[in-house]
Amino acid sequence: MSKMQRKIAVVAGGAGFLGSHLCDALLSENVDVICVDNFRTGRARNLAHLQREPRFELIEADVINALPARLGRLQIDAVFNLACAASPPHYQADPEHTLLTCVLGTRNLLRLAEASGARFVLASTSEIYGDPEIHPQVETYWGNVNPTGPRACYDEGKRAAETLTFDYARMGRVDVRVARIFNTYGPRMRADDGRIVSNAITQALADNPVTIYGDGTQSRSFCYAEDLVDGLMRLGACETPLDGPINLGNPAELTIAKLVGQVIALTGSRSSTVFCPLPLDDPRRRRPSIARANKLLGWSPRIPLSTGLKSTIAWFAAEQQHTPVVNAH
Ligand code: NAD
Numbered sequence: 001m002s003k004m005q006r007k008i009a010v011v012a013g014g015a016g017f018l019g020s021h022l023c024d025a026l027l028s029e030n031v032d033v034i035c036v037d038n039f040r041t042g043r044a045r046n047l048a049h050l051q052r053e054p055r056f057e058l059i060e061a062d063v064i065n066a067l068p069a070r071l072g073r074l075q076i077d078a079v080f081n082l083a084c085a086a087s088p089p090h091y092q093a094d095p096e097h098t099l100l101t102c103v104l105g106t107r108n109l110l111r112l113a114e115a116s117g118a119r120f121v122l123a124s125t126s127e128i129y130g131d132p133e134i135h136p137q138v139e140t141y142w143g144n145v146n147p148t149g150p151r152a153c154y155d156e157g158k159r160a161a162e163t164l165t166f167d168y169a170r171m172g173r174v175d176v177r178v179a180r181i182f183n184t185y186g187p188r189m190r191a192d193d194g195r196i197v198s199n200a201i202t203q204a205l206a207d208n209p210v211t212i213y214g215d216g217t218q219s220r221s222f223c224y225a226e227d228l229v230d231g232l233m234r235l236g237a238c239e240t241p242l243d244g245p246i247n248l249g250n251p252a253e254l255t256i257a258k259l260v261g262q263v264i265a266l267t268g269s270r271s272s273t274v275f276c277p278l279p280l281d282d283p284r285r286r287r288p289s290i291a292r293a294n295k296l297l298g299w300s301p302r303i304p305l306s307t308g309l310k311s312t313i314a315w316f317a318a319e320q321q322h323t324p325v326v327n328a329h
């Protein structure tokens with residue numbers, strides 16, 4: 001490819017929370033972006049600000065199906081696969097679609113990357129580790145996943161997506177990069193996606209009781225979207241072939257009860273907390289080892305939880321004031 005030619009990236013799942021931020025980051029690095037999304041959990045309003053951006057194109061399609069033939073004729077430099085619902089209630093609402101998105105969607109996007117010699121970046125997940133027996137989680141840990149439980153459509157789907165991705169790499173068909181993303185939050189999360197950060201903020205802003213599942217002693221480690229997308233961009237730009245996945249997440253671990261306490265304090269809410277049953281197979285704890293990301297990508301998250309929560313709360317508060325610019329799907 002001549003240096004004068006523009007770079008093109010396909011972002012599958014680009015209308016979603018993280019995908020839309022990735023589209024913005026690529027465009028700001030002068031990469032043309034083609035977003036492919038079926039709008040199951042993504043929203044046109046996440047991309048409304050790009051409506052008149054000539055370097056951005058939106059294709060409404062489901063990656064389970066054959067991709068539009070036109071894509072195969074383009075000189076694409078990178079294919080980012082973020083297509084897949086990420087919140088447990090959403091990915092469990094249609095488990096067959098979730099599993100097929102991970103497997104068939106990844107196969108279709110790998111083949112697209114192969115056809116144009118593009119690099120393929122998979123958004124995998126910390127759910128690969130399931131309910132982890134080692135702590136913090138390192139990439140060499142194989143995980144502890146219930147293969148038949150309600151989370152399996154996502155966990156096993158992503159594990160199969162990783163398998164296929166590394167098979168394509170081993171066969172010399174595609175240059176691949178795999179990110180195992182840990183819990184990430186920030187502006188453009190859906191208020192109704194059922195995840196802890198969006199639930200706690202919307203409940204606290206409304207002075208409604210904040211729901212804690214189980215006793216709240218389970219832990220997570222929350223990464224701000226801007227940091228995470230910086231990691232994905234570095235991974236996509238990394239010229240060294242990598243022989244395995246890379247964790248991306250913020251190692252600052254805290255219990256869900258502590259997180260809820262912070263959200264209530266930062267919103268100045270009068271909310272109480274209410275304890276609800278813990279969902280089946282809910283992981284007890286999660287914290288990434290990011291030594292590999294640090295060494296190979298020079299990456300580590302910069303935005304502390306309190307700062308990230310403040311801007312996420314401000315975004316949710318502003319959202320509540322607005323009528324949507326473009327109808328949400
Ligand atoms: P999201 O639900 O906001 O975004 C997913 C996007 O993919 C949506 O726009 C949705 O409409 C689209 N999509 C789903 N299935 C599709 C299909 N078959 N064809 C085309 N488009 C499809 O979720 P997110 O939080 O932005 O997550 C993005 C990616 O990152 C996902 O692959 C997820 O597994 C991964 N990830 C996210 C987190 C997190 O904490 N946000 C953690 C680990 C992994």
Ligand code: UDP
Nearest residue numbers: 088194195196197199211212213218256282
């Ligand atoms: N959770 C909670 N209250 C909620 C939503 C989630 O206590 O309203 C808990 C959930 O059971 C889990 C943790 O918060 O232990 C993180 O849940 P989330 O769905 O955000 O992410 P994941 O379970 O995929 O890590």
